[in-house]
Amino acid sequence: MTKTHDDIDSPLLERCREKGLKMTGQRRVIAYVLSEADDHPDVEELYRRAIVIDPKISVATVYRTVRIFEERGILQRRNFGTGxxxxxxxxxxxxxxxxxxxxxxxxxxxxxxxxxxxxKIAERMGYDLVTTRLEIYGRTGKARA
Structure with a gap:
């Protein structure tokens, strides 16, 4: 049985509602795909996953939706040194x-x-820590050998 837009629910979808976003069927699909991701997909990968659920979604819709989610503070953009x-x-x-x-x-x-x-570092420098963003780059032990 395939999901319909109305069957789709996710924690991210609830955040979108809290932020006052109008949740079209295609936005629901994109929110669902993002909620189910255990990685950090780019827009092209989100599109590939979304069209499995709704083949009518365009890549432009995914780009627009991701931009809106990012502007509303629902998503964070990451780079991880890949460009x-x-x-x-x-x-x-x-x-x-x-x-x-x-x-x-x-x-x-x-x-x-x-x-x-x-x-402790923030306090020592006279700041109240609000948030952090840390990316550590390395090689596995096997790659060094």
Whole structure:
């Protein structure tokens, strides 16, 4: 059984509603695809995934929707040193990214010690920490050998 636009629901869709966005069927599909992503897709990849659900979605619609979601603070744009924009939901919670410079693989991680260290650094410099954005680039041990 295939999903209809009305069957689609996701945490990201709820955030869109909270931000007052009119959620067309195609926007619902794009929000769903983003919610289901366990990676950081670019617009072309979002489009490939969205047309599986709704073949009528155009790549232009995906670009427009991503721009609107980003402007409303629903998505964050990431680069990861590739030169192409990739996206993740802003409700993902505090986390960091480790990027393999050989494969481009992106791993998300949480680290309470790092959180505390960044907080301490901000305080020492006279700031209240609002948010952080950390990308670490490296090679796996196997790649160095």
């Amino acid at each position: 192409r924009a990739r996206y993740e939901a802003t409700d993902h919670g505090q986390h960091y990214h480790l990027i393999d410079v050989e494969s481009g693989k992106v791993e998300e991680f949480h680290d309470k010690e790092l959180d505390a260290l960044l907080q």
